[in-house]
Amino acid sequence: MRKTWSEAVSGAATLSGRTQWNDLTDLLAETSFPRLDPAMGSLDRGVADVLISILGRHTRNTERVYYLVWEGYAGITTSYSASETVDASYGRKMHYLQGSLEDASSTEAAGFNGAPLWWVPEDGSWCMGNDIYARSVYVGGSGTCIQEIIDDPRVESYPVAPTHKVSAEDR
Template structure:
């Protein structure tokens, strides 16, 4: 299980590698990777007497005539629907990676690191469930992050008290019932890196070519290629 790390040293590399302005992809994942990608959280589809289903955000957008492109925004989907957005839809989770996407991402990423059992995670200090004797590092844009360590599989689980993963079962797509998943993941060998902001409905990755190919091939990932210099905007609208 991921455990709090009183020594914040593992987070220094990432802090120092990120663009301090925090306005582009380089503010969330470091330069130096061959490829970069954005993975979108899904739209929740609520039903009576049943658990929420998931609809790929890109599919939802296309169905209402909204633009589908690497930096699509949720408000564009809402506006395109012109008041006719299906009532059972819920907006993509913000500041957390959907549980199905998280598990799919972990499945792929563990095949592209030599250290899947030795990974680090960073969670925003403002998320109440993360407590304990953690090292704290400030990431752009001025976010105090607590550092956790453990196998990659722990990144796909919401963090509970003391920063350790909790078994929340089937949740709302946000995963909020048992806390939130770490905002940043990276392995000891730094073969790839994932990051997002508390106001993001998607995650950003720096990866190798083979890893990118496998990410695109996974049926549970709604993914687009992006550039390190692309602007990143808050998605809390």
């Protein structure tokens, strides 16, 4: 069963948008449930489904969304490996496909396992992504869009400043 980070540390820490998983690992030894670290560079499908429902209300055209997957993932689908690439953060090559927002949780859009690393609608109304070495997902969008995500009890989320730097979480 998937647990939120705050459930994992059982209230022993105050979390914020700057909290990284490694900030919490010392506290995990004190909890009674089995330790299941969140996967790096991936997005839980349940969280993806919640984001699909919210982000769809903040996009003019849910039929034109670009999905990016890092070229270095083992088991990447043929549709991605045969697609064009773009250079992304830290010079990483990302394959991209275009589909509908609903496609985000499909195996084809995922490209391997989970959900694509980055989602970007053609209208640029928001963007969602994480780094291949990150355990957190970031969403940029209008204040209304971000507040709706923060207010949704199905996802654990915290606001960050536009200047917040996304960094690898295993330092």
